[in-house]
Amino acid sequence: MKSIRIFAPATIANLSCGFDVLGCCLDTIGDEMTLTLTASNEIRITKITGAQLPLETTKNVAGVAVNALVAALNQPVGVDIEIHKRIKAGSGIGSSAASSAGAVWAVNHLLGNPFTPHELISFAMEGERLASGNAHADNVAPALLGGFTFVRSYAPLDVLKLPSPKELVATVIHPQIEIKTADARAIIKQNVALKKAITQWGNLGGFISGLFTEDYNLISRSLDDVIIEPLRSILIPEFETVKEVALSTGALGCGISGSGPSIFTLNRGYQTAQQVAQAIKNVYQHTGIDFEIHISKINTQGIKTLSS
Amino acid sequence: MKSIRIFAPATIANLSCGFDVLGCCLDTIGDEMTLTLTASNEIRITKITGAQLPLETTKNVAGVAVNALVAALNQPVGVDIEIHKRIKAGSGIGSSAASSAGAVWAVNHLLGNPFTPHELISFAMEGERLASGNAHADNVAPALLGGFTFVRSYAPLDVLKLPSPKELVATVIHPQIEIKTADARAIIKQNVALKKAITQWGNLGGFISGLFTEDYNLISRSLDDVIIEPLRSILIPEFETVKEVALSTGALGCGISGSGPSIFTLNRGYQTAQQVAQAIKNVYQHTGIDFEIHISKINTQGIKTLSS
Numbered sequence: 044m045k046s047i048r049i050f051a052p053a054t055i056a057n058l059s060c061g062f063d064v065l066g067c068c069l070d071t072i073g074d075e076m077t078l079t080l081t082a083s084n085e086i087r088i089t090k091i092t093g094a095q096l097p098l099e100t101t102k103n104v105a106g107v108a109v110n111a112l113v114a115a116l117n118q119p120v121g122v123d124i125e126i127h128k129r130i131k132a133g134s135g136i137g138s139s140a141a142s143s144a145g146a147v148w149a150v151n152h153l154l155g156n157p158f159t160p161h162e163l164i165s166f167a168m169e170g171e172r173l174a175s176g177n178a179h180a181d182n183v184a185p186a187l188l189g190g191f192t193f194v195r196s197y198a199p200l201d202v203l204k205l206p207s208p209k210e211l212v213a214t215v216i217h218p219q220i221e222i223k224t225a226d227a228r229a230i231i232k233q234n235v236a237l238k239k240a241i242t243q244w245g246n247l248g249g250f251i252s253g254l255f256t257e258d259y260n261l262i263s264r265s266l267d268d269v270i271i272e273p274l275r276s277i278l279i280p281e282f283e284t285v286k287e288v289a290l291s292t293g294a295l296g297c298g299i300s301g302s303g304p305s306i307f308t309l310n311r312g313y314q315t316a317q318q319v320a321q322a323i324k325n326v327y328q329h330t331g332i333d334f335e336i337h338i339s340k341i342n343t344q345g346i347k348t349l350s351s
Numbered sequence: 352m353k354s355i356r357i358f359a360p361a362t363i364a365n366l367s368c369g370f371d372v373l374g375c376c377l378d379t380i381g382d383e384m385t386l387t388l389t390a391s392n393e394i395r396i397t398k399i400t401g402a403q404l405p406l407e408t409t410k411n412v413a414g415v416a417v418n419a420l421v422a423a424l425n426q427p428v429g430v431d432i433e434i435h436k437r438i439k440a441g442s443g444i445g446s447s448a449a450s451s452a453g454a455v456w457a458v459n460h461l462l463g464n465p466f467t468p469h470e471l472i473s474f475a476m477e478g479e480r481l482a483s484g485n486a487h488a489d490n491v492a493p494a495l496l497g498g499f500t501f502v503r504s505y506a507p508l509d510v511l512k513l514p515s516p517k518e519l520v521a522t523v524i525h526p527q528i529e530i531k532t533a534d535a536r537a538i539i540k541q542n543v544a545l546k547k548a549i550t551q552w553g554n555l556g557g558f559i560s561g562l563f564t565e566d567y568n569l570i571s572r573s574l575d576d577v578i579i580e581p582l583r584s585i586l587i588p589e590f591e592t593v594k595e596v597a598l599s600t601g602a603l604g605c606g607i608s609g610s611g612p613s614i615f616t617l618n619r620g621y622q623t624a625q626q627v628a629q630a631i632k633n634v635y636q637h638t639g640i641d642f643e644i645h646i647s648k649i650n651t652q653g654i655k656t657l658s659s
Contacts, residue, residue: 061556062549063549064552064556193553193557194553195554195556195569195572195573196554196557197553201557203560203569205560231545233545233546234542235542237539237541237542237543237578240548240552241370243548244369244548244555245372245501245503245504245505246503246504247552248369248373248501248503248555248556249503249504252503252511252559255560264504264509265503270545
C-alpha cells in the first residue's frame with residue numbers, strides 16, 4: 044500500500060511579542076511518523092513509540108486531526124498511523140502540533156494533495172483543541188507552512204507566512220518539568236492595560252518589519268513581552284537568570300516557548316547560538332533539573348518527507 | 352536673511368488597527384509656513400493666518416517644538432515663523448502636528464540639517480504634548496518622514512518608516528464639529544480584554560505585512576479596530592453609515608482619523624477613492640453639518656520645500 048515516512052517538526056509559538064499569533068518552525072527536533080493508506084476505510088493509530096499516548100483515534104490528536112480532514116473530504120479514507128515521538132508532551136515546543144500537523148500533511152500527500160497547506164491548518168487545529176481545550180494555530184501553522192507564520196485572524200482563519208532572515212538560529216532549552224498548556228493559560232489575566240497592549244503591538248509590528256527588512260537589531264529590540272511573560276515566567280525555574288545570561292552572551296532575544304516550560308532564544312548566526320546554548324547549559328546544570336538543549340536554524344519548509 | 356517656505360502636510364494617525372503607533376502622510380491638504388533666520392536670538396511667531404492661535408512662543412505648538420530643538424542644539428538661534436493654517440484645529444488630521452513638525456523641519460533645514468528627520472520627531476512631539484497633554488508621535492512621525500510610519504516604542508523612541516504601496520489613495524471627510532484630542536482620549540477605557548488585544552495585534556501585523564507585500568486584499572482585511580472605534584465612533588455623527596457606504600463603494604477600509612471627528616478611507620486607485628468620496632458626500636449632505644472632503648495619494652516625502 045501507499046506509504047510515507049515524515050519528519051514532523053517542533054515549533055516555537057508566541058515568540059515573546061506575538062501571543063497566540065506568531066510561531067516559527069525548527070529543524071533539528073521533531074517526531075517521525077509513518078502513514079499508510081489501507082483498504083479499511085478506518086483511521087487507525089497502529090503504533091506509538093517514545094510516549095504514553097492513547098491509540099484510540101478520537102483521543103489522539105493525530106487521529107482527531109485526520110478525522111477532521113476526512114470529514115471535509117467527504118469520502119471514506121483508510122489510513123494506518125505510526126507515531127514515533129521525539130518531542131516530549133508538555134514541553135512547549137509544539138509536541139501535539141507536530142502530531143496533528145504531521146498526520147494531516149501526510150494523509151493529504153497520500154491522497155494527492157486535495158487540500159492546500161493553508162487549508163490543512165484548520166484540520167490540525169482540531170488536534171490542538173483536543174490537547175489544550177483551545178484550537179490555537181500558532182504551532183500547527185509553522186509546522187505546516189514552515190518558517191515564521193502569523194495568525195492575522197482566527198475567525199475567519201487567516202494565516203500568513205512571513206520571511207525568514209537567513210542568519211536566524213534558535214536555541215531551545217527544555218527543562219524536564221511539565222506545565223500543562225491549560226494551566227499555563229489559566230495563569231493569564233483576561234484583561235490587560237491598554238498601555239501594555241500598545242507596547243506589545245508596537246513590538247509585534249517591529250518584529251514583523253524586522254523579518255521583512257532582515258534587520259536583526261530591530262528584531263532584537265522587538266523581542267519583548269510585557270503581558271504574558273511576567274505572569275508565566277514564575278512557573279519556570281531560573282527563567283530570569285537564563286534570560287539575563289542569554290542576552291549578555293549575544294542572543295537577540297529570549298522568552299518562553301509557547302506556554303513553557305521551554306525557553307527559546309533567537310540568535311544571529313550559528314556560532315552565537317552555540318555560545319548562548321552553552322551559557323544557558325551552565326546555568327541549568329546547577330539546578331538539578333534534567334534538561335535538553337536544541338540548536339536549530341529556522342526550518343522554512345516545515346514538514347519533510349523522509350521516504351515514500 | 353535666509354528663509355524657507357514649506358508645505359506641512361496633514362496626517363492620518365491610528366489607521367484603525369494601529370492606535371498610537373501607525374500614521375500616514377497626506378499630499379493635498381496641509382499648512383504653509385515661512386521661516387526666516389534672524390539675528391535676534393529669539394524664536395518669534397510673527398504671523399498666523401487661517402486660525403485663531405496664540406503668537407506667544409511658549410503657547411504655540413510650533414514655538415514649543417522649535418524651542419525643544421534649540422535647547423538640544425545648545426546654541427542661540429533667531430527665527431521668525433509665519434503660519435498659514437489650512438488644516439483646522441481639532442479636525443483629527445494632525446493640525447498641531449503639521450505646525451510642530453513643519454517648524455522643526457524648516458529650522459533644521461535653515462541651520463544646515465544638524466539633526467536627522469528621525470531626531471526631529473522628539474522635538475515635534477513637544478508640540479503635541481502642548482496640544483493634547485500627550486507627546487504622541489503618530490502624526491508628527493509621518494509628517495516628518497513621509498509615507499506610513501510606525502512607532503515601535505515610545506521609551507526609548509523608536510520610529511520606523513514602512514513601505515507605501517503605490518496604488519493607495521486616502522479620502523478624508525472632516526465634519527466641522529470639534530472633538531478635542533483630550534476628550535477623545537478620556538472616552539477610552541484603560542483596560543482591554545486580552546482577546547480583543549489579540550484581535551487588534553493580529554490586524555496590525557496583517558496591515559504591516561500587507562504594506563510590505565503590496566497585498567491590497569490583506570490591507571483591507573486588516574483595517575479593523577475592535578478597541579477604540581466602538582467607543583469613539585459615537586462622538587461622530589453618521590459614522591456607521593459613512594463606513595457602510597464607503598466599504599460597499601469599494602474602500603479597502605474606513606475608520607476614525609486620529610481622535611476624530613474626521614473619518615478616513617484607504618482605497619486602491621484614484622478612481623475608487625473619488626467614488627468613495629462622492630458616496631460619503633451624499634451621506635453627509637443630509638446631516639446639515641458642514642464638512643470638507645479631501646482625496647490624497649500617500650505623500651511619501653513628508654514636508655516639502657515650496658521656495659527658499
